[in-house]
Amino acid sequence: xxxxxxxxxxxxxxxxxxxxxxxxxxxxxxxxxxxxxxxxxxxxxxxxxxxxxxxxxxxxxxxxxxxxxxxxxxxxxxxxxxxxxxxxxxxxxxxxxxxxxxxxxxxxxxxxxxxxxxxxxxxxxxxxxxxxxxxxxxxxxxxxxxxxxxxxxxxxxxxxxxxxxxxxxxxxxxxxxxxxxxxxxxxxxxxxxxxxxxxxxxxxxxxxxxxxxxxxxxxxxxxxxxxxxxxxxxxxxxxxxxxxxxxxxxxxxxxxxxxxxxxxxxxxxxxxxxxxxxxxxxx
Amino acid sequence: xxxxxxxxxxxxxxxxxxxxxxxxxxxxxxxxxxxxxxxxxxxxxxxxxxxxxxxxxxxxxxxxxxxxxxxxxxxxxxxxxxxxxxxxxxxxxxxxxxxxxxxxxxxxxxxxxxxxxxxxxxxxxxxxxxxxxxxxxxxxxxxxxxxxxxxxxxxxxxxxxxxxxxxxxxxxxxxxxxxxxxxxxxxxxxxxxxxxxxxxxxxxxxxxxxxxxxxxxxxxxxxxxxxxxxxxxxxxxxxxxxxxxxxxxxxxxxxxxxxxxxxxxxxxxxxxxxxxxxxx
Numbered sequence: 415x416x417x418x419x420x421x422x423x424x425x426x427x428x429x430x431x432x433x434x435x436x437x438x439x440x441x442x443x444x445x446x447x448x449x450x451x452x453x454x455x456x457x458x459x460x461x462x463x464x465x466x467x468x469x470x471x472x473x474x475x476x477x478x479x480x481x482x483x484x485x486x487x488x489x490x491x492x493x494x495x496x497x498x499x500x501x502x503x504x505x506x507x508x509x510x511x512x513x514x515x516x517x518x519x520x521x522x523x524x525x526x527x528x529x530x531x532x533x534x535x536x537x538x539x540x541x542x543x544x545x546x547x548x549x550x551x552x553x554x555x556x557x558x559x560x561x562x563x564x565x566x567x568x569x570x571x572x573x574x575x576x577x578x579x580x581x582x583x584x585x586x587x588x589x590x591x592x593x594x595x596x597x598x599x600x601x602x603x604x605x606x607x608x609x610x611x612x613x614x615x616x617x618x619x620x621x622x623x624x625x626x627x628x629x630x631x632x633x634x635x636x637x638x639x640x641x642x643x644x645x646x647x648x649x650x651x652x653x654x655x656x657x658x659x660x661x662x663x664x665x666x667x668x669x670x671x672x673x674x675x676x677x678x679x680x681x682x683x684x685x686x687x688x689x690x691x692x693x694x695x696x697x
Numbered sequence: 698x699x700x701x702x703x704x705x706x707x708x709x710x711x712x713x714x715x716x717x718x719x720x721x722x723x724x725x726x727x728x729x730x731x732x733x734x735x736x737x738x739x740x741x742x743x744x745x746x747x748x749x750x751x752x753x754x755x756x757x758x759x760x761x762x763x764x765x766x767x768x769x770x771x772x773x774x775x776x777x778x779x780x781x782x783x784x785x786x787x788x789x790x791x792x793x794x795x796x797x798x799x800x801x802x803x804x805x806x807x808x809x810x811x812x813x814x815x816x817x818x819x820x821x822x823x824x825x826x827x828x829x830x831x832x833x834x835x836x837x838x839x840x841x842x843x844x845x846x847x848x849x850x851x852x853x854x855x856x857x858x859x860x861x862x863x864x865x866x867x868x869x870x871x872x873x874x875x876x877x878x879x880x881x882x883x884x885x886x887x888x889x890x891x892x893x894x895x896x897x898x899x900x901x902x903x904x905x906x907x908x909x910x911x912x913x914x915x916x917x918x919x920x921x922x923x924x925x926x927x928x929x930x931x932x933x934x935x936x937x938x939x940x941x942x943x944x945x946x947x948x949x950x951x952x953x954x955x956x957x958x959x960x961x962x963x964x965x966x967x968x969x970x971x972x973x974x975x976x977x
Contacts, residue, residue, distance in 0.1 A: 492879055493878075493879075493881075494875060494878055494879060511881075512878055512879055512880070512881040513881055514880075514881055518879040518880075520872065520875070520876070520879075522872065524872045524873060524875065524876050526873065526876065526890075526891065526894070527969075527971040528894045528895075528897070528969070528971070537876070537880060537890075538880040540890075541877075541880050541881065541882045541886055541890070569970065569971060570971065571970065571971040589880070
């Protein structure tokens with residue numbers, strides 16, 4: 415990422431000597447829900463006082479049982495949804511509403527079906543009014559990065575689910591955001607493709623020095639990808655614990671990693687935090 | 698096996714096909730086989746029509762060879778070509794107008810809730826009304842000429858285009874709109890770059906549905922005005938009890954409908970290929 419701010423004040427909010435790219439500050443969200451008979455309204459606390467940071471060049475995962483509001487939180491960070499209280503700060507500036515400083519990767523790739531792969535990657539730049547030559551250049555560069563430069567002229571329906579998700583990633587990265595927000599991007603893929611893409615994401619992240627906030631319900635995925643994991647509890651959604659993942663730098667592949675005792679330990683710990691029967695621990 | 702009539706060669710192809718095809722062609726075979734069956738079916742029906750038709754009083758029915766002869770006569774006299782072009786002119790112009798107006802109004806109705814709420818009752822009522830019923834009134838307004846026919850074709854074809862376009866705009870997948878919002882596009886850009894292209898396949902469906910209604914409108918209008926066009930020819934030869942000659946414009950209309958619908962479907966696939974990946 416080429417965005418540079420010399421805002422030294424931001425550094426130092428955490429002991430690490432890294433810039434805070436995203437600050438989530440006491441964010442709360444309430445949904446109004448009509449009762450079954452339609453007469454009364456009840457308030458559902460979806461998120462309460464959520465606070466955490468994402469630092470430069472870091473992957474942070476949001477994990478929690480379904481209904482804990484992790485996708486809601488991610489949509490709030492992107493500006494697709496409004497929050498009731500608290501603040502979202504990107505590069506130290508409070509933001510409200512969508513912006514070019516954040517790139518979003520959707521759960522289903524959500525490519526525009528009438529556009530070629532390259533044209534999809536160019537979409538964000540096109541909206542910003544970037545010169546066609548420059549954005550074509552940039553799109554090609556990103557297609558190369560995600561390993562799909564051969565597929566530039568193909569349409570989404572001619573691409574596999576995994577390829578579509580790579581294009582979705584390239585599209586979000588094309589606008590050179592401060593932070594990438596990824597909403598369960600691999601959950602719709604088959605297990606093998608998912609592992610390939612997880613590995614790819616780590617490679618791309620190392621190459622491009624990207625900062626990522628990643629929502630998932632897959633414990634293994636969270637541990638494998640993240641530097642830190644924010645575990646959310648449900649009803650109301652709140653931060654239960656923020657866990658540092660010790661496998662820094664070069665990681666072995668997931669199947670190898672899965673066998674390691676540290677991995678098992680973290681997995682067990684998160685699983686107990688969530689306490690959800692639908693996510694049984696590996697044995 | 699090497700005899701040269703059509704049915705026998707097709708059967709021969711069918712019989713030998715499994716052995717002679719290379720493996721990669723296997724996928725194509727069913728389609729070819731269906732086409733062969735289709736040809737046999739067409740040939741059989743025509744043959745049966747020819748044989749049975751000759752048994753009946755020629756006032757009530759004509760048979761294929763007789764119709765063919767009548768067609769050749771009518772082509773030589775220039776009558777058929779003239780009527781065909783006249784009908785095509787009405788149909789094409791009325792239909793193009795209906796498509797343009799239908800798409801324009803459909804976009805406005807689909808986009809603005811208030812416009813929708815104030816017009817949907819009228820649109821639905823008019824769409825449900827068999828509008829050929831107002832033909833006598835239209836003739837009062839415009840006379841027996843080209844304008845009356847044009848209006849009827851237009852009014853019949855415009856509603857399917859309009860309704861489908863509006864529903865296309867209204868039913869754009871929310872996750873696609875989200876893409877625009879997430880990339881901080883303004884409302885106008887979202888409409889132009891996401892909602893509009895997403896609605897194009899719906900417009901094409903409306904156009905395809907409109908074709909059939911446009912042809913009906915054209916024929917009915919020509920029945921009433923009975924001055925020119927294929928509809929007028931049908932009335933003319935019907936009144937003269939020349940059944941074979943009457944079948945010629947009927948079959949021309951059939952051809953026109955088939956060709957127009959096929960073109961519309963091709964166009965639909967060409968414009969929105971992603972909608973047809975499952976059926977391909």
